[in-house]
Amino acid sequence: MSGAPLSYLGSAGSKAHQVVPLTWFALIVSTATCLIFAALIVAAVRRGRAEGDVVAAQAVIRGGNGLRWIFVSLILAAVPIAVMLVWTMIAIARTGVPPAHPALVLDVTPQQFWWRIRYRGALPSDTFTTANEIHIPVGAKVLVRLNSPDVIHSFWVPSLSGKTDAIPGQNNVTWLEASRPGRFRGQCAEFCGAEHARMGFEVVAQSPADFEAWRRGQLRSAPRPVTTEQVRGLAIVEYRCSLCHSVRGTIAGAGSAPDLTHLMSRATIAAAQLPNNPGSLRGWIEDPQARKPGTQMPNQHLDAAQLNDLTAYLGTLK
Amino acid sequence: MSRPAYRTPVIGDDGPELRARLQAIWETKPGLLGFLGTVDHKEIGIRYIVTAFLLLAAGGVEALVMRLQLAGPDRRLLTPEQYNQLFSTHGMTMIFLYASPVLSGFSNYLWPLLLGARDMAFPRLNALSYWVYLAAAIFLYTGFLVGAGPNDGWFNYVPYALAEYNPGLNQDYYALGMILLGISTSVGAANFIVTAFKMRAPGMSINRIPIMVWGTLTASVANLAVVPAVSLAFFMLWLDRRFGTHFFDSAGGGQPLLWQHLFWLFGHPWVYAIVLPAMGMVSDGLPVFCRRPLVGYSLVALGTVATMILGFGVWVHHMFATGLPALSLSFFSAASFAITFPSLIALASWLATIWLGRPVVTTAFLFFASTILLFVIGGVSGLMTASVPIDLQLTDTYFIVAHLHYTIVGINLFPVVGAVYFWFPKMTGRLLNERLGRWNFWTMFVGFNLAFLPMHITGLLGMPRRVYTYPAHMGWDGLNLLISIGSYIFAAGVLLFLINVARSRRGGAVAGPDPWGGPTLEWATTSPPPPYNFAVIPTIASRHPLWEAALDEEEARSSIHRGMLLDHGKEALATSPMDAEPERIVEMPEDSVGPFALAVGLLVLLFGLLHFQPWLSAAGGLIVAAALLAWLWPRRKLLERAEPAHG
Numbered sequence: 003m004s005g006a007p008l009s010y011l012g013s014a015g016s017k018a019h020q021v022v023p024l025t026w027f028a029l030i031v032s033t034a035t036c037l038i039f040a041a042l043i044v045a046a047v048r049r050g051r052a053e054g055d056v057v058a059a060q061a062v063i064r065g066g067n068g069l070r071w072i073f074v075s076l077i078l079a080a081v082p083i084a085v086m087l088v089w090t091m092i093a094i095a096r097t098g099v100p101p102a103h104p105a106l107v108l109d110v111t112p113q114q115f116w117w118r119i120r121y122r123g124a125l126p127s128d129t130f131t132t133a134n135e136i137h138i139p140v141g142a143k144v145l146v147r148l149n150s151p152d153v154i155h156s157f158w159v160p161s162l163s164g165k166t167d168a169i170p171g172q173n174n175v176t177w178l179e180a181s182r183p184g185r186f187r188g189q190c191a192e193f194c195g196a197e198h199a200r201m202g203f204e205v206v207a208q209s210p211a212d213f214e215a216w217r218r219g220q221l222r223s224a225p226r227p228v229t230t231e232q233v234r235g236l237a238i239v240e241y242r243c244s245l246c247h248s249v250r251g252t253i254a255g256a257g258s259a260p261d262l263t264h265l266m267s268r269a270t271i272a273a274a275q276l277p278n279n280p281g282s283l284r285g286w287i288e289d290p291q292a293r294k295p296g297t298q299m300p301n302q303h304l305d306a307a308q309l310n311d312l313t314a315y316l317g318t319l320k
Numbered sequence: 321m322s323r324p325a326y327r328t329p330v331i332g333d334d335g336p337e338l339r340a341r342l343q344a345i346w347e348t349k350p351g352l353l354g355f356l357g358t359v360d361h362k363e364i365g366i367r368y369i370v371t372a373f374l375l376l377a378a379g380g381v382e383a384l385v386m387r388l389q390l391a392g393p394d395r396r397l398l399t400p401e402q403y404n405q406l407f408s409t410h411g412m413t414m415i416f417l418y419a420s421p422v423l424s425g426f427s428n429y430l431w432p433l434l435l436g437a438r439d440m441a442f443p444r445l446n447a448l449s450y451w452v453y454l455a456a457a458i459f460l461y462t463g464f465l466v467g468a469g470p471n472d473g474w475f476n477y478v479p480y481a482l483a484e485y486n487p488g489l490n491q492d493y494y495a496l497g498m499i500l501l502g503i504s505t506s507v508g509a510a511n512f513i514v515t516a517f518k519m520r521a522p523g524m525s526i527n528r529i530p531i532m533v534w535g536t537l538t539a540s541v542a543n544l545a546v547v548p549a550v551s552l553a554f555f556m557l558w559l560d561r562r563f564g565t566h567f568f569d570s571a572g573g574g575q576p577l578l579w580q581h582l583f584w585l586f587g588h589p590w591v592y593a594i595v596l597p598a599m600g601m602v603s604d605g606l607p608v609f610c611r612r613p614l615v616g617y618s619l620v621a622l623g624t625v626a627t628m629i630l631g632f633g634v635w636v637h638h639m640f641a642t643g644l645p646a647l648s649l650s651f652f653s654a655a656s657f658a659i660t661f662p663s664l665i666a667l668a669s670w671l672a673t674i675w676l677g678r679p680v681v682t683t684a685f686l687f688f689a690s691t692i693l694l695f696v697i698g699g700v701s702g703l704m705t706a707s708v709p710i711d712l713q714l715t716d717t718y719f720i721v722a723h724l725h726y727t728i729v730g731i732n733l734f735p736v737v738g739a740v741y742f743w744f745p746k747m748t749g750r751l752l753n754e755r756l757g758r759w760n761f762w763t764m765f766v767g768f769n770l771a772f773l774p775m776h777i778t779g780l781l782g783m784p785r786r787v788y789t790y791p792a793h794m795g796w797d798g799l800n801l802l803i804s805i806g807s808y809i810f811a812a813g814v815l816l817f818l819i820n821v822a823r824s825r826r827g828g829a830v831a832g833p834d835p836w837g838g839p840t841l842e843w844a845t846t847s848p849p850p851p852y853n854f855a856v857i858p859t860i861a862s863r864h865p866l867w868e869a870a871l872d873e874e875e876a877r878s879s880i881h882r883g884m885l886l887d888h889g890k891e892a893l894a895t896s897p898m899d900a901e902p903e904r905i906v907e908m909p910e911d912s913v914g915p916f917a918l919a920v921g922l923l924v925l926l927f928g929l930l931h932f933q934p935w936l937s938a939a940g941g942l943i944v945a946a947a948l949l950a951w952l953w954p955r956r957k958l959l960e961r962a963e964p965a966h967g
Binding site: 010059068091114165192275 | 668790
């Protein structure tokens with residue numbers, strides 16, 4: 003659904019295709035059940051309502067075959083429940099087992115409060131790391147391996163797949179398959195601390211050719227700075243940001259925060275909270291805690307000139 | 321000098337002289353010592369109910385603050401930490417400190433009256449259960465008020481609850497407080513079980529007890545079985561946090577999922593424990609206003625027990641996303657589907673009772689009847705969560721928030737408020753105002769549905785739970801504003817209820833012993849009942865002792881005003897577990913401040929442990945030891961030393 007990016011009443015992939023009709027079936031049966039009960043309650047009260055309102059003045063009676071109500075309702079309920087049960091088991095069988103020969107394997111590592119994504123290639127030189135934006139080729143079965151270095155998170159892309167928890171010390175797997183190109187929003191779905199609310203990500207499904215082009219782009223190292231501003235900006239990255247971030251091709255190689263090598267190729271920053279444009283990027287670096295209280299990124303107290311230099315350099319990380 | 325261990329009780333008639341004698345024996349002494357020492361189940365029951373409603377109000381205010389924050393996108397009324405403490409404390413309060421204790425309060429107050437008994441089986445244990453509950457509530461709320469409330473949800477998942485990620489005292493307050501509350505729940509449950517099986521009036525065989533007794537009995541058995549799991553889990557959490565053990569820390573070989581198993585092994589049965597007694601209230605109250613006995617008593621009683629048995633086998637449906645094998649998911653999914661059927665028995669029975677009866681629409685009736693609809697809504701949404709693939713989408717979204725509020729508010733709060741309208745005249749001798757009652761009901765009903773029905777839709781549109789804010793343009797803005805408005809209307813309805821109670825307590829119409837023409841024994845005694853409940857022990861011949869003349873179905877008639885006198889001291893009658901044959905006269909304990917002192921000692925001990933203060937802990941331990949010694953010291957009067965001759 004276009005107006006609600008996290009809605010799971012629509013689907014964009016083979017896994018969600020299995021579940022959406024079942025969800026609608028359950029919703030319709032449920033709504034009908036509620037309406038039937040509401041009508042019966044109103045009818046029952048109107049039908050026998052005693053005159054006068056002093057309860058104790060009304061005679062006590064017994065009669066009617068009340069047990070029939072119970073038996074009939076049990077039998078009537080058994081039908082949709084049996085359908086749901088069988089349909090559920092079929093859907094578990096079709097969606098619960100990850101593909102044996104996936105086209106792509108991703109290591110997704112959620113942590114307070116962002117997503118690390120590692121693309122595994124056949125060779126180390128084919129392997130790279132990115133953050134908060136997962137690209138997949140349309141029509142390919144993608145295996146997602148989940149682990150967490152801190153607390154429990156949950157991986158969820160409503161229009162492609164239900165939730166799978168990422169639990170420390172445990173390797174969980176899930177899988178994705180997009181049936182059409184598009185941007186699909188994902189969200190951490192297990193409470194994980196202060197900024198659980200703003201721990202989003204995006205899945206970008208692309209045609210195989212576009213995906214391949216993107217993948218090759220991601221394998222490149224960062225370009226060398228050209229202008230003096232950019233050179234000073236790189237120095238700030240190397241002296242400050244490198245304690246947590248990495249930019250391949252520079253000495254910044256830490257892994258406790260998002261890889262910035264291709265920062266500008268991503269549509270959002272701060273775990274899909276802010277659009278990635280120069281203004282919001284500058285505002286974010288200037289005071290991360292004001293925009294996302296509880297984020298692990300500290301305020302670096304950079305002055306205006308330093309911010310200019312830094313954003314100038316970051317702007318080259320395409 | 322020594323009294324015979326056995327005597328045959330004298331059969332006699334109710335009369336003013338007998339009542340005066342019993343009054344002198346059973347009355348609680350005035351003054352502070354009497355207040356702290358009373359073991360009267362009615363006094364304890366009302367204290368439970370009042371305390372639970374105060375905490376309900378606190379939890380409600382917490383929710384209203386959260387709804388201000390969530391009324392629109394990206395609002396900044398609360399910081400994330402404030403919001404997280406609020407939603408965690410709200411859950412803890414409503415689930416642990418309101419929903420279960422309020423039912424214990426009603427059961428404490430009503431059981432001996434329903435069963436034709438003079439008191440609960442263990443009156444002092446009963447007092448202890450209340451004082452420890454109060455101590456736990458004080459302890460947990462101390463944490464919240466000093467800014468160290470729980471901040472990891474009521475479910476409190478590790479590793480976020482471990483010291484590495486949560487270094488404050490928040491989780492220590494929560495862990496120790498929950499262990500304390502577990503003591504209260506456990507002793508209360510043991511008391512209910514023994515009372516149900518041993519304290520019924522002669523003739524009240526097990527197939528004649530009110531459904532509410534079935535509900536609380538079933539819940540109590542479940543509590544005894546599962547509270548140890550959560551107490552243990554919280555103790556292990558505290559050890560992990562303060563002594564560096566590694567039960568839950570994966571880096572040290574621990575297992576985060578162990579917490580979830582232990583917690584939900586307790587948590588899901590607990591969900592049934594906080595609704596089954598309330599369903600019992602509907603099963604007992606609704607028929608009175610329909611002027612006919614409940615349809616399908618035996619099936620409803622069996623359904624109650626069956627719900628609980630199945631309830632032990634569904635805990636994993638809280639953990640469908642944790643990566644368990646598909647085969648075990650299928651098993652727990654099927655069990656979760658199956659639990660629909662026993663619940664449906666109660667729903668069909670209530671509906672048939674209205675259909676086949678001649679309903680008199682009172683406020684109590686409206687609350688009981690609306691429970692049916694709210695239960696159905698909460699039930700079908702629960703059924704959807706039983707389906708693993710659907711649940712993997714639903715779980716941890718607002719759909720679940722809607723579902724759990726329809727169950728807990730719908731099957732706990734609505735029946736409880738109905739029960740107050742129903743039994744308030746018994747407790748106080750005054751009726752609640754019916755006109756204000758209508759306003760009260762409709763405001764609560766409309767407000768509740770306005771607040772919680774749209775949450776299903778925000779959930780389906782993907783709004784996650786436990787978020788302190790949300791971005792605009794997700795399709796949730798308008799619905800959230802509506803939800804916030806509904807929550808304030810709902811709160812206004814609850815406020816009308818409290819106003820009605822405050823006004824009617826002194827100014828309400830005088831009720832008399834039996835304002836509703838009820839079928840069960842509590843309506844056979846005065847309103848409010850005397851400290852000894854019944855002047856003579858009644859003898860029971862049917863399920864509806866006070867409706868026997870009207871129904872005229874059996875030869876035998878219950879005897880209410882003539883029966884065993886038991887006036888030699890503070891005496892009660894113990895009967896056999898199934899058929900309620902009289903077995904022996906039980907000497908009931910006098911009032912005692914022992915339970916109160918024990919609870920105070922436990923509270924001091926807990927604060928000592930919380931702050932690692934050895935002297936404070938030792939002082940608490942000494943108070944506990946002294947209180948236990950004084951309490952348990954053998955007394956000749958209670959025949960605790962003389963071995964009676966068997967014969």
